[in-house]
Amino acid sequence: MSRFWSDVNKRLSPYTPGEQPRNKKYIKLNTNENPYPPSPGVIAAIEKNLNGSLRLYPDPSCEELRTAIAEYYNLKKEQVYAGNGSDELLAFAFLAFFNPGGPRILFPDITYSFYKVYAALLKIDYELVLLDDDFSIHPEMFFKNNGGVIIANPNAPTGKFLPLESVADILEHNSSKVVIIDEAYIDFGGDSAVGLIEKYPNLLVIQTFSKSRALAGLRVGFALGREELIEGLDRIKNSVNSYTLDRLSLAGAIAAIEDDAYFQYVRRKITASRERVSGELREIGFKVIPSMANFIFITHPFIPAAELFLKLKGKGILVRYFKEPGIDNYLRVSIGTDEEMDLFTGALKEIPGI
Amino acid sequence: MSRFWSDVNKRLSPYTPGEQPRNKKYIKLNTNENPYPPSPGVIAAIEKNLNGSLRLYPDPSCEELRTAIAEYYNLKKEQVYAGNGSDELLAFAFLAFFNPGGPRILFPDITYSFYKVYAALLKIDYELVLLDDDFSIHPEMFFKNNGGVIIANPNAPTGKFLPLESVADILEHNSSKVVIIDEAYIDFGGDSAVGLIEKYPNLLVIQTFSKSRALAGLRVGFALGREELIEGLDRIKNSVNSYTLDRLSLAGAIAAIEDDAYFQYVRRKITASRERVSGELREIGFKVIPSMANFIFITHPFIPAAELFLKLKGKGILVRYFKEPGIDNYLRVSIGTDEEMDLFTGALKEIPGI
Numbered sequence: 001m002s003r004f005w006s007d008v009n010k011r012l013s014p015y016t017p018g019e020q021p022r023n024k025k026y027i028k029l030n031t032n033e034n035p036y037p038p039s040p041g042v043i044a045a046i047e048k049n050l051n052g053s054l055r056l057y058p059d060p061s062c063e064e065l066r067t068a069i070a071e072y073y074n075l076k077k078e079q080v081y082a083g084n085g086s087d088e089l090l091a092f093a094f095l096a097f098f099n100p101g102g103p104r105i106l107f108p109d110i111t112y113s114f115y116k117v118y119a120a121l122l123k124i125d126y127e128l129v130l131l132d133d134d135f136s137i138h139p140e141m142f143f144k145n146n147g148g149v150i151i152a153n154p155n156a157p158t159g160k161f162l163p164l165e166s167v168a169d170i171l172e173h174n175s176s177k178v179v180i181i182d183e184a185y186i187d188f189g190g191d192s193a194v195g196l197i198e199k200y201p202n203l204l205v206i207q208t209f210s211k212s213r214a215l216a217g218l219r220v221g222f223a224l225g226r227e228e229l230i231e232g233l234d235r236i237k238n239s240v241n242s243y244t245l246d247r248l249s250l251a252g253a254i255a256a257i258e259d260d261a262y263f264q265y266v267r268r269k270i271t272a273s274r275e276r277v278s279g280e281l282r283e284i285g286f287k288v289i290p291s292m293a294n295f296i297f298i299t300h301p302f303i304p305a306a307e308l309f310l311k312l313k314g315k316g317i318l319v320r321y322f323k324e325p326g327i328d329n330y331l332r333v334s335i336g337t338d339e340e341m342d343l344f345t346g347a348l349k350e351i352p353g354i
Numbered sequence: 355m356s357r358f359w360s361d362v363n364k365r366l367s368p369y370t371p372g373e374q375p376r377n378k379k380y381i382k383l384n385t386n387e388n389p390y391p392p393s394p395g396v397i398a399a400i401e402k403n404l405n406g407s408l409r410l411y412p413d414p415s416c417e418e419l420r421t422a423i424a425e426y427y428n429l430k431k432e433q434v435y436a437g438n439g440s441d442e443l444l445a446f447a448f449l450a451f452f453n454p455g456g457p458r459i460l461f462p463d464i465t466y467s468f469y470k471v472y473a474a475l476l477k478i479d480y481e482l483v484l485l486d487d488d489f490s491i492h493p494e495m496f497f498k499n500n501g502g503v504i505i506a507n508p509n510a511p512t513g514k515f516l517p518l519e520s521v522a523d524i525l526e527h528n529s530s531k532v533v534i535i536d537e538a539y540i541d542f543g544g545d546s547a548v549g550l551i552e553k554y555p556n557l558l559v560i561q562t563f564s565k566s567r568a569l570a571g572l573r574v575g576f577a578l579g580r581e582e583l584i585e586g587l588d589r590i591k592n593s594v595n596s597y598t599l600d601r602l603s604l605a606g607a608i609a610a611i612e613d614d615a616y617f618q619y620v621r622r623k624i625t626a627s628r629e630r631v632s633g634e635l636r637e638i639g640f641k642v643i644p645s646m647a648n649f650i651f652i653t654h655p656f657i658p659a660a661e662l663f664l665k666l667k668g669k670g671i672l673v674r675y676f677k678e679p680g681i682d683n684y685l686r687v688s689i690g691t692d693e694e695m696d697l698f699t700g701a702l703k704e705i706p707g708i
């Protein structure tokens with residue numbers, strides 16, 4: 001604490017990102033990274049952009065990337081916003097569409113923990129919507145007066161997918177408020193809400209290149225929605241930092257979106273690994289929440305998750321443990337390569353009691 | 355305007371970045387980019403980091419880059435913050451240290467136009483401190499009750515440098531408030547306030563790799579100050595976006611700071627060009643504000659700046675014109691290569707009346 005900090009800064013509880021080990025070599029199943037490299041086209045595109053242009057500012061409106069994303073999703077360029085990872089987009093969206101002092105915004109009580117952090121930073125009041133014991137979202141719980149809605153779909157850290165009819169129901173019952181569907185993990189089996197944009201002007205879909213397109217290291221996210229929502233995000237960006245995406249990230253992201261064959265190959269591979277590992281874990285006694293993401297959320301009937309976390313770490317395997325009410329007996333495990341997942345299940349089987 | 359925008363969004367007047375022409379080829383003297391490429395070491399470092407790691411998140415705490423910057427400025431790593439360009443850092447600093455509803459913050463009435471935008475976004479009240487007719491800052495105008503101070507030094511778009519004794523005076527008279535010295539253009543002849551950090555816990559110095567290190571396309575800025583101020587910035591970052599710098603920007607920036615010989619060579623070259631062109635412009639009748647930046651601020655006694663701006667654009671030369679009270683008869687001209695500057699002065703001489 002410092003006397004120089006602003007009042008809001010003094011009260012913040014910032015987000016804690018998953019551990020990025022620098023010295024020891026771990027099997028890293030803790031931050032939902034893609035175990036496969038990005039499309040070879042990405043590297044080639046960046047190399048091509050390396051010489052001659054780095055001294056110049058990038059295009060602040062990201063026209064080319066937005067055009068490429070728009071074409072992929074059959075939208076107009078004006079319906080696409082591109083930014084520095086989906087976290088930055090989420091922060092901008094809170095600023096753009098939610099009001100401090102207004103009615104409370106709604107989000108599930110178990111979800112991406114950054115939502116609470118944005119709300120605290122921007123003094124936006126929120127109400128946590130309870131999930132049921134299986135971590136399912138009940139749409140009707142969102143049919144009440146509010147200042148906006150945000151739902152991760154699939155949800156994190158549970159991996160549970162909310163069917164599109166339920167998403168449409170929530171949009172329908174909140175037509176005067178912005179409903180953000182955070183689809184960071186949508187490419188691993190879920191159906192995107194992007195097709196609902198035409199019908200619902202209050203829908204903002206947020207996605208990222210960090211997971212399914214294997215570019216966590218480049219920091220690129222995007223938002224899809226009606227022109228007026230995209231313009232609203234753009235106004236915030238141009239009040240914070242006009243150039244959030246650098247030249248190399250722009251070039252790499254364009255190449256990634258253009259290589260659809262590779263994208264389909266990788267996401268199918270990860271989905272297949274997830275299903276296989278989920279089955280194996282159930283066989284050795286774990287409860288595995290059915291996942292539509294590139295991670296699984298698991299619990300063991302006898303051995304506490306905190307203990308499993310430490311034992312796995314001791315064996316060189318990093319997974320994510322959240323010491324939070326309702327989920328503190330679960331582990332979130334990213335889907336790695338098949339080899340990594342075999343080492344993971346192998347390590348579990350060595351633990352007495354499993 | 356959209357019914358979905360938040361109240362603050364409806365009232366914003368976002369920043370307008372300088373034109374980035376996409377189709378026509380201009381001599382680009384409008385956004386203060388460096389006319390020379392970055393250090394060759396930058397390209398090599400990025401190439402080295404291209405393979406294998408892009409799928410992984412970058413280090414959110416930017417340890418290596420902060421260590422390299424700290425060594426360069428003889429500080430501790432904990433006294434360095436690294437972020438996505440100095441614009442983002444400025445926005446974070448406003449959030450970290452200035453209070454909405456508190457006493458008004460102070461900055462010069464003619465300065466970087468983004469300061470007003472941050473203040474509007476964050477509802478921070480401000481008072482504009484008048485400059486004299488020669489655009490000089492009078493330190494005693496900052497000796498009054500306030501909520502914080504921000505000064506660009508050298509100032510933009512004037513290029514005028516405020517001597518370090520005056521900076522120290524302002525720090526001394528505002529010991530309970532954060533004083534931000536925005537040194538985006540410090541490497542072209544001015545003395546950095548970095549040496550004052552030891553004496554003044556209220557000093558935050560902000561710099562960028564975009565100008566003197568020729569990396570506008572990579573988006574890297576940094577802040578220097580006491581540990582408690584850096585921690586304050588870090589808390590804001592971790593409440594907005596934990597990973598603002600991607601892997602390639604980190605690698606490139608480290609290489610740039612390590613190549614001091616190249617840095618010294620480039621900044622001296624630009625400074626020499628600036629002095630030569632300033633002299634030539636004075637010879638043909640222009641008033642040139644003495645500049646310590648990589649741009650000059652010029653006015654002609656008879657021909658309006660708006661007219662000169664359009665005529666130069668017609669001749670394929672882009673400079674920056676601000677249609678704002680007090681400076682609407684001036685042009686801001688970035689220092690390009692000697693060849694570009696000769697084309698610029700040559701084009702001016704063709705204009706009737708010069």
